[in-house]
Amino acid sequence: MTNKIMLIITENCNMNCVYCYEHKKNNSTMPFEVSVSIVESHLQQIKQGDKWTVCFFGGEPFLNFSLIERIDEYIQKQHPVHYKTLEYSLITNGTVFNSKIKNGSSIIKI
Numbered sequence: 725m726t727n728k729i730m731l732i733i734t735e736n737c738n739m740n741c742v743y744c745y746e747h748k749k750n751n752s753t754m755p756f757e758v759s760v761s762i763v764e765s766h767l768q769q770i771k772q773g774d775k776w777t778v779c780f781f782g783g784e785p786f787l788n789f790s791l792i793e794r795i796d797e798y799i800q801k802q803h804p805v806h807y808k809t810l811e812y813s814l815i816t817n818g819t820v821f822n823s824k825i826k827n828g829s830s831i832i833k834i
């Protein structure tokens with residue numbers, strides 16, 4: 725079993741690459757409740773102490789950074805033991821990453 729889950733948190737993107745895999749860009753975002761239910765389902769399958777990864781994907785996931793922060797806050801509060809072994813990854817085009825995101829978030833480490 726993989727200890728990695730991928731959350732497609734937005735279908736929106738600020739770019740229009742010709743090779744893009746996201747053919748139906750739109751303003752849809754993953755509801756918080758859906759992301760939490762995926763996390764909860766995954767956590768039922770892993771043991772405490774196991775390393776696990778949540779990967780944020782889109783579209784451009786930084787366009788929905790508020791959801792990333794909500795998910796982080798939720799896991800930190802509801803699953804403090806699992807939180808210690810959690811790593812995040814994020815697939816981004818890098819164009820909307822800014823100092824507000826970098827400096828305002830405790831989860832960004834570059």
Ligand code: SF4
Nearest residue numbers: 737739740741744817
């Ligand atoms: S940055 Fe990624 S999601 Fe956005 S248009 Fe390009 S390939 Fe598609």
